[in-house]
Amino acid sequence: MSAALETGFANLGPTTWTVLAATSLFGAAAGAVGSFALLRRRALFADTIGHATLPGVVLAFLIAAAVGLPPRSPALLLGGAALGALAALALGLDLLRRTRLDADAVIGSLGGAAFGLGLVLLGLAQSRGDLETAGLDQLIFGSAASLTRDDAIAMAALALLSGALLVGFGPRLTALAFDEPFARTTGLAPTRLDTLLLALLLLVTLSGLRAVGMILVVAMLVLPPVAARLFTSKLQPLLLLATLFGAASAAAGTLASGLLERVPTGPAIVLAAAAPVALGFLVSPDRGLIAGWLAERRLRAETLERLNADRQARALHPPIPRPEARA
Amino acid sequence: MSDALYTVLAADVVPLLTALFTAWTCGLLGMFLVLGRRGLLADSIAHSVLPGLALAFLATGSRHPGWMLLGGTLAGACGALTVHLLERYGRLERSAAIGATFPVFFAAGLLLLERTGGGGVDLSPDCVLAGELELLFWVPPRELAQLLEPATLDLLPRPLFLCALALLATAGFLAALWPRLTAATFDPQFARTAGLRPDWTQAFFTALVAAAAVAAFQAVGSILVLTLFLAPAATARLLTDRLGNLAVLTLLIATLAVCAGYILATRGPALLGHDLSLSASGTIAATAGALLLLAGFLGPRRQGSA
Numbered sequence: 001m002s003a004a005l006e007t008g009f010a011n012l013g014p015t016t017w018t019v020l021a022a023t024s025l026f027g028a029a030a031g032a033v034g035s036f037a038l039l040r041r042r043a044l045f046a047d048t049i050g051h052a053t054l055p056g057v058v059l060a061f062l063i064a065a066a067v068g069l070p071p072r073s074p075a076l077l078l079g080g081a082a083l084g085a086l087a088a089l090a091l092g093l094d095l096l097r098r099t100r101l102d103a104d105a106v107i108g109s110l111g112g113a114a115f116g117l118g119l120v121l122l123g124l125a126q127s128r129g130d131l132e133t134a135g136l137d138q139l140i141f142g143s144a145a146s147l148t149r150d151d152a153i154a155m156a157a158l159a160l161l162s163g164a165l166l167v168g169f170g171p172r173l174t175a176l177a178f179d180e181p182f183a184r185t186t187g188l189a190p191t192r193l194d195t196l197l198l199a200l201l202l203l204v205t206l207s208g209l210r211a212v213g214m215i216l217v218v219a220m221l222v223l224p225p226v227a228a229r230l231f232t233s234k235l236q237p238l239l240l241l242a243t244l245f246g247a248a249s250a251a252a253g254t255l256a257s258g259l260l261e262r263v264p265t266g267p268a269i270v271l272a273a274a275a276p277v278a279l280g281f282l283v284s285p286d287r288g289l290i291a292g293w294l295a296e297r298r299l300r301a302e303t304l305e306r307l308n309a310d311r312q313a314r315a316l317h318p319p320i321p322r323p324e325a326r327a
Numbered sequence: 328m329s330d331a332l333y334t335v336l337a338a339d340v341v342p343l344l345t346a347l348f349t350a351w352t353c354g355l356l357g358m359f360l361v362l363g364r365r366g367l368l369a370d371s372i373a374h375s376v377l378p379g380l381a382l383a384f385l386a387t388g389s390r391h392p393g394w395m396l397l398g399g400t401l402a403g404a405c406g407a408l409t410v411h412l413l414e415r416y417g418r419l420e421r422s423a424a425i426g427a428t429f430p431v432f433f434a435a436g437l438l439l440l441e442r443t444g445g446g447g448v449d450l451s452p453d454c455v456l457a458g459e460l461e462l463l464f465w466v467p468p469r470e471l472a473q474l475l476e477p478a479t480l481d482l483l484p485r486p487l488f489l490c491a492l493a494l495l496a497t498a499g500f501l502a503a504l505w506p507r508l509t510a511a512t513f514d515p516q517f518a519r520t521a522g523l524r525p526d527w528t529q530a531f532f533t534a535l536v537a538a539a540a541v542a543a544f545q546a547v548g549s550i551l552v553l554t555l556f557l558a559p560a561a562t563a564r565l566l567t568d569r570l571g572n573l574a575v576l577t578l579l580i581a582t583l584a585v586c587a588g589y590i591l592a593t594r595g596p597a598l599l600g601h602d603l604s605l606s607a608s609g610t611i612a613a614t615a616g617a618l619l620l621l622a623g624f625l626g627p628r629r630q631g632s633a
Contacts, residue, residue, distance in 0.1 A: 044367065044422045095623045103422070104366030105561040112554030113616020119457050119550070119609035120592070127603045140456070141437065215456075219430030226427045230417060262441050267434035274431040281417055292416030 015152070016258060019144050019211075022152035022159070023250040023269070026207045029159035030217075031224035031246025032166055033200045035239050038225040039177035042197055044107055046218040048092055049085040049198075049205045051111035053214050054118025056084020057139055062125055074154045077139075078206050085202055088114045142213030142266030144254045151210050158207035162200050169196060174235060211254070213266040220246060223273040230280030230287050249273035341463045341487055343589055346611060348490040349543040350555045350581035352497045356536050357560035358577050363512045367422065368407065368533070369556035371429035373540045373549050375406025377436025377455060380544070385443055392489050396541050403537025406432050457608045458548030463487065486546040493542035500535055508532060509570065551608040558615035559584060565619075565626030580618055588614035 037043045060080020064071040092110045096103060122136060138146055147155075166173075175183040176193045184190060201221065208217045228241035253269030285291050301322075308319040353369075360366050379402025383394045406428055413424035440455070463484045501508065510518035511525035511532075518525035536556075543552045563576035588611030595610075596603050 038420075038423055041420055041422060043426050047370070047426070091620060095620070099565055099623050099626070101361075101561050101564065101623075102364045102366070104364055105361050105557050105564075108366045108370050108553055108556070109558040109561055109616060109619050112550050113558060113612050113619070115456075115550050116554060116606075116609040116612025116616070120605045120613060123606045123609070124603075216430050216434055218426060219434070222423060222426035223431070226413075226417075226419060226423055229419070264437060264441050267438040267441070270430050270434035271438065274427075274434075277427055277431075281413065284417075287417045289412060289416050 015147075015149055018149055018152045019147045020251060020254050020258075022147070022155040023144060023208075023211045023254045024247045025156045025159040025163075026204070026211060027220060027224070027246035027248070027250025027269070027273075028243045029162045029166075029246070030204045030208060030220040030250075031228070031242035031244070032239055033162055033197075033204045034221035034246070035225040035228065035242045036166070036170075036173045036177060036197060037201055037221055038229065040173070040194070040197060042194070042201070043222045043225075044103070044218065045089070045092075045198060046201050046205055046221045048088055048107050048111040048114070049202055050209075050214040050217045051118075052085045052088030052114035053081035053205065053209060054084065054115055054140065055121055056080040056082065056087070056118075058118055058121040058125055058136060059084070061136060062121065065125075074151050074210075078154065078158075078209070081139075081206055081209060082202060084114070084118075085205065089198060089202075138213075139209055140213055140215060141264055142209070142211050142216065142269075144211045144257060144265040147210055155207050155210060158203050162203040162207070165196070165200060165203075169193070173197060211250070211265055212269050216266045216270050219270045220250070220273060223270070223277055224249065227273075227276035227280050230277065230284045233286075245273065245276050249275070336465070338464055339589075339593065341465045341484055342460045342607060343585070345463055345484075345487050345490050345546045346460060346585045346589060346607070347582060348487075348494045349547050349552070350559065350585045350611075351578055352490070352494045352539045353543060353552060353555035354559045354577040354581040355497055355501055355574065356532075356539055357556040358563070358573055359508060359512050359532065360536070360556060361560040361564055362573075366557050366561075367425050368410070369536060369540070370553055371406050371410055371425045371432075372403040372533070372537050373544070373552045373556070374429040374436075375432040376400070376403045376537060376541050376544055377549070378402050378432055378439055379405075379436075380541070381436050381439035381443065385439070392485060395545070396489075396538065399541030399544065400534065400537045402432065403540055404534055407533045407537070455544075456548050456550050457606055458544075458546055458551060459486075460547055460607045461604070463546070489542045490546055493539050497535060497539055500531075504528065504531070547611075548608050551612050554612040554615050555581065555584075558612075558619045562615075562619045562622045562626075565622040581615075584615040584618055585611055588612070 034043065034046075037046065057077050057080045060076050060083070061071045064073075064076050069076065088110055092106050095101060095106050095110070125136065172183070172188055172193055173196075175186070175188060176190055180190055183193070204221060205214075205217050208220055212220055224242040224246035225238070227245050228238045231241060232238050249272035250269050252272040254265060256272070257263045257265040257268045281287070281289055283290070304320060304322065311319060357366075357369065360369050376399035379398035379400070380395055381398075382402070383398025384390055386398075387394045409428045410421070410424045413419050413427060414421055417424065419427070436455075463486060465483055507518070507523050507525075507528045510521065510523050511528040515525045518528070540552050540556075543555070547555070559581040560573075560577050562580050563573050566576055567573050589607050591614065592605040592607040592610040596605060
């Protein structure tokens with residue numbers, strides 16, 4: 001270990017360890033919740049949720065400042081973030097139900113529009129020089145370094161809450177993800193369970209807001225489950241691996257950003273989470289890039305051989321040349 | 328020339344034109360993204376161009392638009408290719424493949440910017456999100472007669488030319504590829520049997536989206552680029568069932584969103600007696616979203632297949 005890293009570790013105070021524990025818990029919760037979102041094809045709703053927290057946060061800040069409450073309290077900002085995301089989700093789901101637009105168009109448009117509104121409000125808040133707005137923009141890209149003990153505890157509480165809900169509702173969500181008709185006939189309400197899944201996504205997003213930031217938080221709900229999916233096709237190992245990948249990458253990213261100069265936390269965590277995906281995609285035997293390419297080649301060669309054997313049997317000469325020879 | 332006119336020329340004309348050119352470019356391309364149900368491809372491309380911009384700056388040490396365009400387009404194409412490979416060989420569902428790609432590219436870009444200083448304000452994280460629309464001012468001549476002389480036009484900010492070029496190129500390519508693109512979008516099977524090479528058409532179209540995103544990126548920011556790709560086209564989709572009408576309506580709605588948003592940002596606070604201006608990128612994006620919601624509740628063609 002280099003000298004710089006050693007002094008870095010020495011500089012990590014007790015708060016840092018709390019923060020590290022909190023981000024790891026967030027990563028674990030994101031991996032687990034993200035697995036169900038991936039199976040139910042709801043992963044990108046987290047993108048809208050993340051973007052739409054900005055107007056809520058800034059509005060909560062402005063209102064609190066106007067009525068004389070402490071505008072920077074974590075509970076207030078998280079509450080605002082939740083309301084903003086809920087409003088966008090409600091509008092988006094309504095638009096999806098009411099119109100023929102697909103989820104892609106709705107998610108992209110509303111996420112961008114909500115974030116634009118948030119930027120306008122943020123500018124408004126910043127232009128009022130009497131308000132202490134520093135730190136609001138840290139929610140956009142995330143910064144674990146600025147987390148206080150209270151922030152870390154709020155983060156951990158949200159992550160634990162979503163974990164507990166997941167343990168309680170896991171079997172039902174599994175039934176819904178794999179066999180919706182079955183879930184319906186056994187008396188489960190798919191609409192309500194989907195709402196629960198979105199609520200879980202919201203909880204995890206809120207938990208990661210301060211550390212990863214609202215733009216990149218979607219990555220922590222997608223990358224760990226995708227990595228796990230590349231390594232296994234069974235549900236239990238998938239959940240376990242995704243939780244593990246999420247926690248490990250969140251911890252690694254937080255540490256890297258604490259120890260190294262000029263490494264922002266959010267991007268560091270996301271890049272750490274991308275590493276197992278990249279590895280899995282290269283080497284996975286049934287979903288890997290190399291294996292897939294080889295399998296395609298083999299299939300092409302086999303098909304050609306079979307075709308030519310058939311032509312020969314029916315005395316249709318000459319055989320079709322291999323593509324390489326044709327060129 | 329009166330003072331009022333001079334102020335408008337100096338402060339408003341260039342940002343407004345830049346935003347309009349961007350909105351038209353993105354709207355025309357976004358139409359086919361919405362029709363093909365591939366809207367979030369724009370999301371992944373708009374975010375993927377960032378590391379390309381940063382690397383191009385690192386490699387050449389200049390922020391010349393040519394290098395930016397090259398680096399950004401290559402990175403955007405890499406992003407789209409990654410999504411394609413993850414779908415094809417990783418057998419991931421498309422939204423998962425997109426979600427696993429664009430935040431990673433964006434994170435890599437942010438990290439590169441942070442590590443290198445990014446070459447000043449133009450590539451700072453804030454600017455990446457909201458663009459620099461407000462910074463595009465111009466020093467017009469005092470006399471109207473000098474307005475179109477080469478010397479004064481030379482003073483116009485470069486992003487305006489880049490966005491105008493992107494618009495011209497997009498319009499030209501779309502006009503040339505219209506039959507192929509409609510075939511590839513509405514009926515890929517037919518396009519294949521008719522020998523229209525839909526895969527190549529789509530790949531070329533994707534590159535066009537990436538180039539448009541880069542051209543628009545520095546002027547209006549990644550958030551507005553994404554919104555302009557999807558919101559006006561989606562809004563128009565709720566108003567009509569004809570492709571030609573869709574194009575016209577998309578352009579009209581994009582124009583409305585840009586003009587209303589821009590006026591709201593620059594003149595709105597003054598009307599309420601405040602002396603400040605809002606982020607024009609933000610108000611335009613929010614206006615485009617509001618128009619979409621309005622069409623979602625009132626549009627005459629809300630139902631049916633996409």
